[in-house]
Amino acid sequence: xxxxxxxxxxxxxxxxxxxxxxxxxxxxxxxxxxxxxxxxxxxxxxxxxxxxxxxxxxxxxxxxxxxxxxxxxxxx
Numbered sequence: 001x002x003x004x005x006x007x008x009x010x011x012x013x014x015x016x017x018x019x020x021x022x023x024x025x026x027x028x029x030x031x032x033x034x035x036x037x038x039x040x041x042x043x044x045x046x047x048x049x050x051x052x053x054x055x056x057x058x059x060x061x062x063x064x065x066x067x068x069x070x071x072x073x074x075x076x
Contacts, residue, residue: 001029001030001031001032001055001056001074002031002032002034002055002056002057003020003024003031003032003033003034003053003054003055003074004033004034004035004036004053004054005017005020005033005034005035005036005051005052005053005054006036006042006045006047006050006051006052006053006054006059007035007036007037007042007050007051007052008037008039008042008050009037010050010051012050012051012064013035013037013050013051016051016053016064016065016070017033017035017051019065019067019070020033020053020070020074021033022067023067023070023071023074023075024074027071027074027075029074029075031074036054045059046059047059047062049062049063050062051063051064053065053070053073055073055074060073061073
């Protein structure tokens with residue numbers, strides 16, 4: 001699984017990245033977690049709300065997410 005957190009480095013983006021890393025570790029998911037802060041690359045996803053969560057190339061969530069919401073997205 002390839003996970004990307006899209007954001008410009010704001011507090012919300014950093015929090016989402018940290019929470020995603022925590023969930024991946026907690027559930028021992030085989031995943032790579034990356035941050036994308038380049039606005040040109042972020043715009044390629046066609047989103048206007050940050051932060052955003054991308055899993056395997058698809059935007060799966062936008063805006064502030066709780067740990068529970070992230071678990072639901074990544075684990076099911």
